[in-house]
Amino acid sequence: MAYRILGNVADADDAVQEAWLRLSASDHEAIDNLGGWLTTVVSRICLNVLRSRTRAGAPLNDPTESMDEQSRTSVSPEEQAVLADSLGVALLIVLEQLSPAERICFVLHDMFLVSFDEIASILSKSSDACRQLASRARRRVRMADSPRADPSRQRAVVDAFLVAAKGGDVQRLLSLLSPDVELVADAVAIAMGGPRAQHGPHDVAAVFAGRARAARSALIDGVAGLVWSQGGTTKVAFDFSVTEGLITKIEMIADPEVLEEMSIENLRRTNDD
Numbered sequence: 001m002a003y004r005i006l007g008n009v010a011d012a013d014d015a016v017q018e019a020w021l022r023l024s025a026s027d028h029e030a031i032d033n034l035g036g037w038l039t040t041v042v043s044r045i046c047l048n049v050l051r052s053r054t055r056a057g058a059p060l061n062d063p064t065e066s067m068d069e070q071s072r073t074s075v076s077p078e079e080q081a082v083l084a085d086s087l088g089v090a091l092l093i094v095l096e097q098l099s100p101a102e103r104i105c106f107v108l109h110d111m112f113l114v115s116f117d118e119i120a121s122i123l124s125k126s127s128d129a130c131r132q133l134a135s136r137a138r139r140r141v142r143m144a145d146s147p148r149a150d151p152s153r154q155r156a157v158v159d160a161f162l163v164a165a166k167g168g169d170v171q172r173l174l175s176l177l178s179p180d181v182e183l184v185a186d187a188v189a190i191a192m193g194g195p196r197a198q199h200g201p202h203d204v205a206a207v208f209a210g211r212a213r214a215a216r217s218a219l220i221d222g223v224a225g226l227v228w229s230q231g232g233t234t235k236v237a238f239d240f241s242v243t244e245g246l247i248t249k250i251e252m253i254a255d256p257e258v259l260e261e262m263s264i265e266n267l268r269r270t271n272d273d
Helices: 002-006 009-024 034-056 063-072 077-086 089-096 100-112 116-123 127-144 151-167 170-176 187-191 201-208
Strands: 177-185 216-220 223-230 233-243 246-253 264-266
Touching (some): 002 034, 002 100, 034 116, 089 100, 116 127, 151 216, 170 177, 216 233
Antiparallel strands (some): 216 264
């Protein structure tokens, strides 16, 4: 589990050793669920390691080097094979691009079936926030397995959507939306007056036509999107999925616990803004 979270054998080994020391120093007979205790402790240690990497601005781990490190540890050849199969180089690269919390949520839930309630206690976040973080991570992993949209093309589509929304140009909006487009909003966004799930170009266009006047262009985790801010603080992020020049999904994210894990860079306004 530590290796899948950290993607580095040496760091994973250190995390497990630290967890073992903590267990040895504790009253382990009083621990009702030893497996759950170890999962929580190892995850929190790994989370601290990931956050330290982020604060230090450390470069991405070299996945090849990480695999080579296995030969210098006590990991058996059979275990090496299992590790190599469990995390290929491509997945390691994608995981390095996730925030620490996204990575924890994705690995623990999708790979080890840990419940979101348990993950919430590890991250000190709500279960809903952890569910959203895992969903975002899952989508980014899927995107890595498919042809990536050209960043400039993605921004052109999102900018055109913003201009059409502000101008109430329904036909232009429809031309930018996929036939199976969906709009989803988290619970916080809905409480703020956002729409519940909408499906299809006409319903989605109706939500935005003549609105979004306060929205601004931004890079969300490096991908073009929109944000609505107040007092310099992002209140809602509009996360777009674009495939072959058409918008396939728009997510309205307003949960502060999720927003704080996202990399958001406001972009200069275009002339049409």
